[in-house]
Amino acid sequence: MKVKKESMKRKEHHWFKLDLSANVYPTLQRRNFSSVYRVSALLRQKIDPVKLQAALDSTIPRFPTFAVAIHKGLFWRYLERNTKPGPFVRPDVSNACMPIHFKAENRYLFRVYYYENKLSLEVFHSVADGSGALIFIKTLIAEYLRLQGIKIPYVEGVLNCKNAPNEAEMEDAYVKYGDGKVSLKRSGIHAYQLRGTMEPFYTLNIITGIAPIAQLAAAAKSYNVPIGVFLTAVLMEALMEKQKLDKPIHEREVAISMPVNLRRFFPSETLRNFIVMLSPSINPKMGAYTFEEITQEINAYMTYRLNEKYLKANIMTNLLVQRNPIVRVIPLFLKDLIVRNAYKKVNKRQSSAGITNLGIVKVPEEMKEHIERFEVLMGQPFSNRTNVAVISYGGEISISFSSSIVETDIEMLFFCSLIKKGIPVRIESNRKYRET
């Protein structure tokens, strides 16, 4: 009787509605478009796959929103608890972030890889955003280290796998905070699009630059902006320079899409998605911008928008569409058709590149000596665009470019610009030598 009461108190989740961001990704998921991203941790020692699998097995029950499969309903897709065996850790591959086939791999929507001392977690974006994935990987590393006899406390985002999952971690935070009355007008710009030679299918070119955070912070401080704004400005400058080199008939606006972690503004513990997209842009037709002007422009854009009220209105833009009774009763296949075309014709053209910054990773003191670095990588893009993902840990910042094109112009302009600003950069890549 007592057991029954206890189980009734704790709500069992057999399925989840997809949250606001999660709804879009499965529609866009195609052979040539992957909404999969990767968070990697480089440990100080070579990874033991057997222990890693054991650690993963004990971690998964603590994360019910990760142990799911995606299914189609008549009107919306949904996530259902997945009790099939797996996922299984596997040796790493050179082409990271391959699309996840919803019916393959026992229907799991995340993968765990190992290569030498690198442990990588790849997650389909409908499951969680970068912050959720970071908590998962930190808990996984802590479990892995515990299996080697190292004591790790349950602090700094390391969850206790013996505890039952917390209700707040599974909430749809968009619904919780989506009580605004005003929505924003959608931007209708046609941004500059990179052009390049597409690589053979499934190739994901990665170039990671590692730089000391102290020197980067000092450089950002000299322009009175945060590191995130500084790096966005460097990317913006690189894109503007590239557009000039392309010698187009009409120069277009250069826009960068950038996810913002809403947990900084709304108190939510959710491990699912809780982000909105901002896209600062600069129109080169207005005149030649100096780097300082670019930083100030982006900083002003961000300062104006990074507050609770504006972000709530931003959430409402998509939430009101999702709540519209007509939209709700349209069958899923029609929704897919509309969303896919809208994305191709409108959203894709609204930004020239993407940049995501997961910030500084904090881990318990006892874990620090076992982790060398974190890396993050965005998935295979639809088009020629380049995506940048940034993460900092232990005095180093890692900036990873992922692209499906042969040319490295943006990467080169970006890192050379950092070098010119006095920031040393170390480069690691999976690119192959190009015979000329």
Added chain:
Amino acid sequence: MSYCVNCGVELHKSATFCPLCNTVVINPGNPPDSQAKTPYPAEMGSVENVNSRAAALLLTVVFASIALAALLLNLLLFKEGFWSAFIMGASLMLWVFTVPVLILRPSRLLIILLDGAVTSLYCFIIAHQTEDTSWYYGIALPIIIMLTGFVFLYCYIMRRFKTSILFRIALIFGELGSYAVGIELSIRYFLYDSLSIRWSAVVGTSCLIIVAVLTTVMKNSRLREEVQRRLHF
């Protein structure tokens, strides 16, 4: 480890070239360490194929049951004519359209040939049941063979050669023009026993002009670049 002489970045100790600018590392004092592990693995991965046998089995059962039910009803209850042949033929056609793709994953070219063959077979069943096969041999079969041939040719060229968008458009128009001429020829031969064309000449000529324009643009590199510049999106 070395620094790139061209762009100034520090390189991984295993790097033999700079990933940013493709400059080869030549550093006699500290050559690239060929024994060092590269930062990324070399093995490529591929997405696991989904096991679609369950879906294929379900479809087979559904089509087989429909065909069997029609046959039994035809033999036992509604005995006027052999009407179940239409339903059995349609079931077979739909089965060939769907199931081989799911379980065998044959090449796209083989699928086109199979689909063409089964469509011809179904039309033959209809012709045989209506006891007039002249329209089948005169019109239906030539049209199906031509359509299969043109689709096969297009897919074969796409697969075998690296083609530009302009070439693809030219090929589609070329095939459309030829197909229109082919259709009219078979209709006129069937109806009037004459091999002449009228309306398809207009379609064919229009397609030919488009093909000629596109071929000229393709052949002339300056013109091609101009078109690319003007039409880039």
